[in-house]
Amino acid sequence: MEIPYTISTRPDTGLWNAKIGIWLFLASEVMLFGGLFSAYIFLRLDAQPGEWPHGLLNVPVGTMNTAILIMSSVTVVLAWAALKMRRYNAYWWYMLATIMCGVIFLFVKLYYEWPQKFEHYGVFLKPSALEKYEQYLGNNRRTEKGMEPRIEISGHLHNPEAIKDPSIKEYEIGLDPVFVDPNNPTNDRPHFLYVPPTDHIAKIEKEDVERIDSFGPWHSAYFASYFTITGLHGAHVLAGVLVFIYMWLPVSKKLYQRNPEHLANRVEVCGLFWHFVDLVWIFVFPLFYLL
Amino acid sequence: MNNPPDISQDPAEHEEYAHNVQKHVRGYLTVGALLLAFTGITVALSYVDFGTRKANIGVAMLVATLKAGLVAAIFMHLAAEKRLIYRVLIFTGLFVLALFWLTFLAWYNPVVR
């Protein structure tokens, strides 16, 4: 038994089956990420002043990853076009390039960006203690200029044992540069390049601390959405890479020899998915890295 | 930009068809370059102060929408797709907007004394 319109198009719709299928699937993906982004909006609107961090992510790396995804989007259409022109070799190379792009993207995410977060700590101060640490926060000037107050001091935790050990009375934080010179207006906007914590150590008494957390999902609504959305996006990238690897392996050659158009259709369908993943990233990048 | 027409089994026709796709390839490359440029622009604009954070978010989202539009229109061939797919996407778009808009409205309009 043969199912009609798997390769050729149905005259009255002008489409083959998988093309409709993938677009329907993408429509549901739009709703999925729509749900996540509406949660993002909701949480961000709800955030108390000072609770939504800015400029904590590594912009150059994020920009690079954005560029990588864009390039992979180009290579994947080129791969498809190559198939349409019946140039299997070109297809093979473009596909390989796409896969490499996806792998690099994931690698950067999993082995560079995420781990970096877990080593960074934020100390939330009790409202009553904000005055005391004014030298690090610079809230007087900020209030004057109508900016949100800072309620958190962040950097490298030099005595991690303090978290567990009640006999240690203070945290030693190797400050992020912003807090070393809080009143310098150039520090008001996020730095472009990643600036590692300084060796300026601030001592913060536990008495004054509301809570201390590393920059994991538990840190704040911001990091919770960052990890969830980029995690889910990463899972999509991974899925795409796996499918592309399958279509790049020798089995694809067999299909190509039997029916090149069938392979081209499959690449088109998976390409559509890949472009969508790229498209999501286009929104994720500015929302989390830049703003 | 048009979706390349369907391929024919006839080798002579195929020659012409391949040529057609070749023309599209240049378009894809241009769009890729444009997207990269826009990425740069987004980053640059985020260091410009547009007054309020809301304004900055607005500008960035505008550029992002533009980029997304390019990807959708050219790479995903939405510029010349069949009506059926437009219909599905229009409704999907409406429903996401409803989700955004109505949850926002509910947040914005609570009972206050």
Add this chain to the structure above:
Amino acid sequence: MSSLALINEFLGQPPNASEHGYQIDHILEFAHWFMGALFFGWSAFFVFVLIRFRRSRQPKADHAGVRSGISTHLEFSVVLIEAVLLIGFAIPLWAKRVNEFPPTQDAILVHVVGQQFNWTFHMPGPDGQFGRREIDLVTNSNPLGIDPNDPAGKDDIVVLGELHVPVNRPVIIELSSKDVIHNFCLPHMRIAADAIPGSLIPMWFKPIKAGNYEVVCGQLCGLGHYGMKGMVVVDEPAEYQTWLKERAELAGTQNAPSAAPAPGQQPPGGAPKTENPAEQPQNKPAAPPTSPSPGG
């Protein structure tokens, strides 16, 4: 007025005890009349058709069937009635509930805090000022964490489980919760609202009949949900004053005797997160220093 609510009474709705309740009952009543008319109209038609057009009576069907546009008229009248109910009654009624709160000085103002599984009532006392609440100060004897150093809190009245209010004076309740979502429902007063942690939801009503009224928790809140009972006692003004005096004497110690102990009741503790959603972070009641979360 109440005699108009025939169907509601027929279906067992208890008598109303608040000023606005009649309006709620009326819209419910109209809706029931409307539903009843549709139901009996269609049922009559339906039964008739089933009998008249059964196969033994009507061996051959008529291909075309009904040719008149009668159903369009019917559907149009349904739209019309619904529109009248909606625009004429429902929307204005809700607007009155949520936009036209009575002026504070005329009303009894109470903060109600839900927790698993009872209600705590917080009244400002003679000075009309609520004392500051701080999460760190919550103890068994200070279930809301009222700051003992705040002068405004000295005369505050905190009661567990049972609230007294005078008859014929509007009551404004501001609802919040310490743990999960509850729902403060007073069936006899025809009023209810969710108690949601992290937010403050105001509601109001004006009791017009003295008596004891059960407060139902109308939102699943855990194993003791079914027994999360409160009581609102509507007193004559004189009795209310006596009660108030009694409570005021206890104030300061803030020892709240518990009313009907709820099943699975937990030791009281804690204050709602934020008194006022728009508050500045300085006043934000804060979680105490924590050990870091997993991974930290």
Add this chain to the structure above:
Amino acid sequence: MDASTSLPAAAGHHHPHTHAGEHEHHELGWWRKYIFSTDHKVIGIQYGLCGLVFLFFGFSLMMIMRWQLAYPGQALPVIGKWLPYFFGPNTMPDGKMTPEFYNSLGAMHGTIMIFLGVVPVAFAAFGNFVVPLQIGAPDMTFPKVNAASFWAFGVGGVIMLTSFFVPGGAAKGGWTSYVPLSDIADKGPGFHPFLNGQTLWLVGFIFLITSSLLGAVNFITTIIQLRAKGLTWMRLPFFVWAQFVTAFLLLLAFPPLEAAIVMQLMDRTAATSFFLPAGMIVNGAPLHISGGGSPILWQHLFWFLGHPEVYVLILPAFGIVAEILANNSRKPLWGYKSLVFSVLVIGFLSFIVWAHHMWLTGMGSTVSAFFQTTTLLISIPSVIILSAFFISLWGGSIRFTVPMLWATAFLPMFGIGGLTGIPLAFNSADLYLHDTYYIIAHFHYIVAPGTIFGLFAGIYYWFPKATGRTMNEFWGKVHFWPSLICMNVIFLPMFLQGMLGMHRRWYDGGQGWTLSGEHIWGLTGFQWNTPISWAAWIMGLAQIPFIINFFWSIKHGKKVNDNPWEATTLEWTAPSPPPHGNFVITPVAYRGPYEYSLPGREKDFTMQNEPVEPAERSRRAAEPALAH
């Protein structure tokens, strides 16, 4: 490519007799044919059987609960002693139900009935079995995706069932899983990050959502692409339209809930606080979290699915009932176009009414005015559909076959449920009714004597297509009448209880409340629980004839021809049961779906694949009423 034939056919030795059929060379092995099949009919039947078993299981949970509601605190006789061995020691010590277990049963009854019972049967089973046949297609567009969808459902179902047996028992937060209650559920001492009821509920749900999404994609594509030649959109049977809209509801409404579920999963396993505000005090101790989350956010995302979901429950039933009404009144459906238009409008509007479940969450007047308006608007197409069904009967020649009995009962039952939705749509009236038994009665009238009756109608109706035999008519009636009576004895009094002010999810059935001690119609609100419960148990007994009839008829039912109901749609042109690939002759449609009792014809039905003769054409032109 077609891997379905290239894969090695598994395990002939499971079925030694396959050699007997030597002449059929590419006969698939038993496992591939009945278990890991990609044939839409087999998958449909798999879905149907699993769904029915889940339906019965969900009902059994409720039958246990009904004991607690009628006789709170008393030991459940006979089986009460044994249940702890099955569900664990802390569920019913000495046969007496604990409140935790009551909450688990309630949450799982709702979840199982809706997501593991009705959706698989109404949407997936009937959709899979009937839709391709009705549109004259050889199979679904993506058979392997179809099988994947079924297996994702299977995994989800197993996970949901497993959750009964982990420490602490199954999810306890209601089928709505409202946060913070669900977020912090089970998090006491000995908390296992994965093996706890609520987390398993979430994980199981992800599988169920995946299953529904794959199914929805497949259904829509199939209906768009594989319609037989000549089967234009306006010639589709109404059932196909109903499934089409249902598929779109699942496709677009489920993903936001999936997002919310991922977030709740993060809250429970990665210590985020998507749904938790700062400053919570649980069990007298402050919660160590970052805060900054919103409990209301969950409700928005949940009901964004939740409302469309209720139409997922009812639209397939509408479709089934429409087919059966037309067939048994021997008359076209009245107002086909307005019916189609109405389901489309319902589908559209159901995405923008969700907050009517949240009237009491502190909603301002603007937002609530918007949602009240849309909620009332969505009741209009339902009225149109029901009216069209009623009017369709006028002038018919009604035969009361067993499917028709269920379908006729469906109409007033849905009517009661739908009409009692109207007061809920006005938030000022819902102020009084919210979370009372009135709500329980409202929706059960729609889903139990409504949808479930629709499903029974469909089962009796399409059974001959699936097996070549009919179910026994007498036992069908024995199934029908007690079910109809019991359903009403169960759910009518709940309106009274609701109006008295009795609330749902009450472990003690209202025994401890003064307000449920009020008398109404001779009994107190609490006492009404007893007749309700007895009706529910008798209702359970009334299912026995059905179960026996069902299985018995597969082998021993009366043999019938391919079109026993003398119906018009394309599925009846295929052999019963249809072979792999469905049709012997690829069907072509020449006319609309319900050409019953055409004037001037011998037979009182004209099938869709019968060409229009010249004589008929000229007669139609002369009489515009026939043109439809």
